[in-house]
Amino acid sequence: EAGVAQSPRYKIIEKRQSVAFWCNPISGHATLYWYQQILGQGPKLLIQFQNNGVVDDSQLPKDRFSAERLKGVDSTLKIQPAKLEDSAVYLCASSFGQSALGTDTQYFGPGTRLTVL
Amino acid sequence: RKEVEQDPGPFNVPEGATVAFNCTYSNSASQSFFWYRQDCRKEPKLLMSVYSSGNEDGRFTAQLNRASQYISLLIRDSKLSDSATYLCVVNRGGGSYIPTFGRGTSLIVHP
Numbered sequence: 001e002a003g004v005a006q007s008p009r010y011k012i013i014e015k016r017q018s019v020a021f022w023c024n025p026i027s028g029h030a031t032l033y034w035y036q037q038i039l040g041q042g043p044k045l046l047i048q049f050q051n052n053g054v055v056d057d058s059q060l061p062k063d064r065f066s067a068e069r070l071k072g073v074d075s076t077l078k079i080q081p082a083k084l085e086d087s088a089v090y091l092c093a094s095s096f097g098q099s100a101l102g103t104d105t106q107y108f109g110p111g112t113r114l115t116v117l
Numbered sequence: 118r119k120e121v122e123q124d125p126g127p128f129n130v131p132e133g134a135t136v137a138f139n140c141t142y143s144n145s146a147s148q149s150f151f152w153y154r155q156d157c158r159k160e161p162k163l164l165m166s167v168y169s170s171g172n173e174d175g176r177f178t179a180q181l182n183r184a185s186q187y188i189s190l191l192i193r194d195s196k197l198s199d200s201a202t203y204l205c206v207v208n209r210g211g212g213s214y215i216p217t218f219g220r221g222t223s224l225i226v227h228p
Contacts, residue, residue: 033216035218040125040220041220041221042121042123042204042218042219042220042221043161043204043218044218045215045216045217045218048215048216055215056215091160091161099214102148102149102208102214103149103166104214105163105166106153106161106163106206106216108160108161108162109160110159110160111160
């Protein structure tokens, strides 16, 4: 079974530029998550989708970050304009999303390592 | 108080040792709990879910204490390959199961 795919794997940009990340979840997974992981910290949830609806985006800096999941499958996360503090690994994860008890396993992609200069 | 708190370590132990990590959470309505493992520069992977009655998987034992709002992970007979960061994950309740990760606890197992 194919895992979660993400691209690009690495990106270097200058501050104030824009950048976009792409995620393709495991086939059939209804829930998709975007996380930001800064070095030495745990992943921080930015946005969670259930199919193509947003479950939670309370920690998404909406003045510069946006995300969409068209047709409930692939998703893109965009940063515009980027700041130095956005340097991090951006992880996408997916889960089956059908557990009544919230016990679904999250499967992570390899992440995109973003450096903002 | 942070939603999910972990001692970052590092825990530096010899092979064969037993080591335990705790993770505290602040939301008493939290419904589901997990331990994920993250190797250096890799993505997190599920190690085990944590059930109310406690559960064991080989050398790993997870416990949940709802009254004191913490979960624990015990690793027996540590191997060099257990060296990694162990992330505690707590899902907020209320039907939406929104996950919160702790900052992780670093384990280094040495010969």
